[in-house]
Amino acid sequence: MVSVAVHAVRVSADGMRADHPIRCTGDDASLNSGGSRSGLDREEPVKEFSMPRILSAFAFCLSVFLSTTFAVTLRAEAVSPSPLLDEMKKASAAYAAAFNTGDFTAMADQWTPRAELVEGGSRLEGRDTIVASIKAWRARHPEATLEVELRDVELVAEPVARVSGVMRFKKKPGDKGLESRFTGLRVKEGTVWRIAESKVTPAHAAALDDLEWLVGTWQAEVADRATIEITYEKALGGYAIVGRTKITPKPGKASLLPNGIEAMEVIHADRDAGLIRAWVFDSTGARAEGFFEWDGTSFEKVMSGTPSDAVRGRVAHWVQTISPAGEGRATTHMIERSIDGVALPDAPPMHFKKIR
Numbered sequence: 001m002v003s004v005a006v007h008a009v010r011v012s013a014d015g016m017r018a019d020h021p022i023r024c025t026g027d028d029a030s031l032n033s034g035g036s037r038s039g040l041d042r043e044e045p046v047k048e049f050s051m052p053r054i055l056s057a058f059a060f061c062l063s064v065f066l067s068t069t070f071a072v073t074l075r076a077e078a079v080s081p082s083p084l085l086d087e088m089k090k091a092s093a094a095y096a097a098a099f100n101t102g103d104f105t106a107m108a109d110q111w112t113p114r115a116e117l118v119e120g121g122s123r124l125e126g127r128d129t130i131v132a133s134i135k136a137w138r139a140r141h142p143e144a145t146l147e148v149e150l151r152d153v154e155l156v157a158e159p160v161a162r163v164s165g166v167m168r169f170k171k172k173p174g175d176k177g178l179e180s181r182f183t184g185l186r187v188k189e190g191t192v193w194r195i196a197e198s199k200v201t202p203a204h205a206a207a208l209d210d211l212e213w214l215v216g217t218w219q220a221e222v223a224d225r226a227t228i229e230i231t232y233e234k235a236l237g238g239y240a241i242v243g244r245t246k247i248t249p250k251p252g253k254a255s256l257l258p259n260g261i262e263a264m265e266v267i268h269a270d271r272d273a274g275l276i277r278a279w280v281f282d283s284t285g286a287r288a289e290g291f292f293e294w295d296g297t298s299f300e301k302v303m304s305g306t307p308s309d310a311v312r313g314r315v316a317h318w319v320q321t322i323s324p325a326g327e328g329r330a331t332t333h334m335i336e337r338s339i340d341g342v343a344l345p346d347a348p349p350m351h352f353k354k355i356r
């Protein structure tokens with residue numbers, strides 16, 4: 001008889017451990033459905049117990065053993081998964097508590113110095129940058145609360161563990177919670193499990209929440225030449241933000257476009273790519289598209305497109321930084337500009353004020 005036994009250990013989210021033996025043998029009794037030995041009571045030809053059959057059974061058991069090795073964690077008495085799960089749950093609860101109380105020193109202690117946070121299309125590197133970004137978001141939403149639900153923990157190798165779960169934000173009491181999924185790596189430094197890497201995937205409907213402060217009408221003066229007015233509003237059930245821009249020349253100022261310029265912008269969350277995308281079209285025939293990034297202090301809109309026929313060149317690139325300054329103010333700056341690969345000077349920054 002050929003026999004292989006595999007013991008599988010499974011740890012559920014509540015820390016329960018199940019130990020299941022899987023046994024395969026090469027005799028006829030274990031190959032019968034239900035394990036009946038009735039086949040031995042009949043006068044069967046001896047060839048039923050031939051070597052090819054035994055080898056076939058052994059091959060089957062070996063395949064079960066190998067597949068199980070990759071699918072589950074084998075019995076390892078030296079490592080008990082329950083204490084690990086408890087430690088991770090405590091770390092997650094401490095993170096949420098630090099966020100909810102505004103204890104950014106405790107929050108910083110949760111991250112490694114060279115940690116990385118990827119959220120949507122944004123990538124933040126370094127503990128100081130990550131905490132500064134969270135602090136800025138918290139300042140815009142002082143009543144916000146966070147709940148962390150840890151759903152899975154896997155010890156990759158001492159002292160690294162992979163974690164995943166769900167985060168739920170509320171901007172203020174009574175609001176509907178906004179849910180995001182997360183996966184990450186925690187590294188044990190001394191007695192503390194710190195976050196070395198985290199990837200957060202916002203819920204589709206909540207992906208534009210960080211740009212919600214744009215909604216309204218903004219105005220800026222371009223020296224003594226023109227007035228710029230931009231109105232942003234939510235559209236398509238909150239899955240898009242639509243912006244309309246009007247540039248009006250000052251009276252008496254010479255202009256190639258005496259009626260000014262109008263533009264339309266559509267901002268939309270791309271769920272598959274994990275990016276916030278933007279498309280812009282204006283009344284000169286120009287068009288462009290790009291995506292938003294967040295560096296912890298300002299948004300960057302990376303754009304490329306085709307300028308109007310009045311402009312020499314066919315391909316334009318630029319980056320527009322958008323920096324919220326609080327109290328209904330923001331600064332935008334067009335940088336890294338080029339047409340057909342020829343660099344252009346940065347445009348002067350423009351200071352906007354929300355007027356309604």
